Amino acid sequence: KPPIVVRDFATALGLKPFRLISELNQAGGFASMNSNIDEAIATKVAEKHGFLLEIKHRGEPGVQQQAQKKEKQVEEDESKFLVSRPPVVCILGHVDHGKTSLLDAIRKANVAAGEAGGITQHIGAYQIEYQGRKITFLDTPGHAAFSKMRARGANVTDIAVLVVAADDGFMPQTDEALKHAQNAKVALVVAVNKMDVKGANLDQVKAQMQQRNIAPEDWGGETITVPVAATKGQGIDSLIEMILLQADVLELKANPKAEASGVVIESQVDVGRGPLATVIVQRGTLRVGDALVCGACYARVRAMFNDQGENVKEATPAAPVRVIGWSGTPESGAIFKAVKNAREAEKLAEEEQLRLRKAATASDATPKEVSVEQLF
Ligand code: GTP
Ligand code: MG
Numbered sequence: 001k002p003p004i005v006v007r008d009f010a011t012a013l014g015l016k017p018f019r020l021i022s023e024l025n026q027a028g029g030f031a032s033m034n035s036n037i038d039e040a041i042a043t044k045v046a047e048k049h050g051f052l053l054e055i056k057h058r059g060e061p062g063v064q065q066q067a068q069k070k071e072k073q074v075e076e077d078e079s080k081f082l083v084s085r086p087p088v089v090c091i092l093g094h095v096d097h098g099k100t101s102l103l104d105a106i107r108k109a110n111v112a113a114g115e116a117g118g119i120t121q122h123i124g125a126y127q128i129e130y131q132g133r134k135i136t137f138l139d140t141p142g143h144a145a146f147s148k149m150r151a152r153g154a155n156v157t158d159i160a161v162l163v164v165a166a167d168d169g170f171m172p173q174t175d176e177a178l179k180h181a182q183n184a185k186v187a188l189v190v191a192v193n194k195m196d197v198k199g200a201n202l203d204q205v206k207a208q209m210q211q212r213n214i215a216p217e218d219w220g221g222e223t224i225t226v227p228v229a230a231t232k233g234q235g236i237d238s239l240i241e242m243i244l245l246q247a248d249v250l251e252l253k254a255n256p257k258a259e260a261s262g263v264v265i266e267s268q269v270d271v272g273r274g275p276l277a278t279v280i281v282q283r284g285t286l287r288v289g290d291a292l293v294c295g296a297c298y299a300r301v302r303a304m305f306n307d308q309g310e311n312v313k314e315a316t317p318a319a320p321v322r323v324i325g326w327s328g329t330p331e332s333g334a335i336f337k338a339v340k341n342a343r344e345a346e347k348l349a350e351e352e353q354l355r356l357r358k359a360a361t362a363s364d365a366t367p368k369e370v371s372v373e374q375l376f
Contacts, residue, residue: 002055003036013049020045022358081255085317086127086134087247088156088280091191092177093163094170098193101230102163103137106240108233124266124278125320126307130240135247136280136318138265156263156280159187159246161239166192166200166227170208178212187246188214189224191239196229254317260284261337264294265320267329275326279315279336286315286338291345292323294336296353298345299326 010017017033023045024031046053091099127136160181164174181188192205206216215221224242228235260281267277292299302325304312315321339345
């Protein structure tokens with residue numbers, strides 16, 4: 001059998017080599033990049049990371065391929081549990097083009113649909129129901145938050161609504177936002193806002209879209225384009241309908257029966273209730289009592305609230321909820337997942353803390369100049 005070399009094994013497991021080395025050393029070894037790993041130990045490490053070790057000779061599929069196969073199997077098995085889920089939408093655009101007004105108008109359309117009197121709490125995201133279908137909106141202050149989340153690998157958004165003021169047309173931040181949406185490969189809906197103002201020019205905006213290779217549907221392109229006037233509440237219904245249409249095309253699905261996981265939208269400390277985090281569930285169902293790990297933080301879900309401030313017992317895919325019971329404030333964009341129990345969550349969070357501390361020490365210790373140790 002060929003030897004299991006640290007460097008290759010780390011690659012096969014998708015781990016950073018130093019992470020694997022530290023794990024091996026914790027288990028009492030003295031591993032370095034080119035060390036060989038004992039098969040029994042390798043099996044354990046692989047298992048811990050959810051892999052099945054299978055040693056193959058050169059040219060045959062190795063650990064990685066085997067692992068991929070296993071994962072695919074899981075996906076296939078899961079497909080029968082997949083049910084459609086609401087889209088997660090964010091609104092992007094140039095300053096003052098009406099992002100906030102549009103969010104408000106959409107929220108109002110929802111209130112008019114029967115939730116009158118409900119006091120909406122700002123939790124960073126909210127969900128509306130339109131003709132029996134839900135849509136989650138991220139209440140982001142702009143594309144800065146959007147790209148921050150993306151930088152963390154958290155692609156929580158399915159659809160980006162690009163707001164373009166009908167009088168101004170495309171502006172620098174419109175283009176920047178468009179670039180972000182395209183890089184994130186999210187579906188695009190263009191809302192041409194301020195259609196009520198003097199100087200509104202829908203055709204000019206459409207021409208600008210065409211120049212940017214996102215020609216509107218009625219110009220032979222594929223981009224859904226909806227003229228609106230946010231402050232007048234005009235066109236809001238069709239915008240929502242178009243978002244739902246786009247969601248249908250995307251066939252968004254999730255398995256509500258899986259272990260819960262998702263993304264942190266924002267977090268803060270409440271004087272009375274301690275750290276709070278608004279999360280969006282992406283997979284599975286999050287329930288009160290669940291144990292969560294999120295980077296170096298963990299939680300035992302004590303209580304959850306929806307965007308109406310109501311106590312909820314569970315949250316299904318795409319639902320935004322505010323969670324109480326955290327050990328600290330997880331960062332926005334961080335991924336959380338449910339684990340067996342609170343002890344496991346705490347253990348995993350501590351491991352991550354340790355790893356972060358080590359990484360920090362390691363980078364602090366990186367010599368700017370050649371040190372005495374290096375010379376010897
Ligand atoms: P920032 O958050 O600062 O980037 O701005 P924003 O994109 O959220 O724009 P906001 O919703 O704050 O709107 C900016 C200004 O445009 C406000 O004075 C709004 O009242 C006005 N406005 C927004 N939508 C419309 C519209 O459809 N028609 C008219 N006439 N004014 C609008
Ligand atoms: Mg705003």
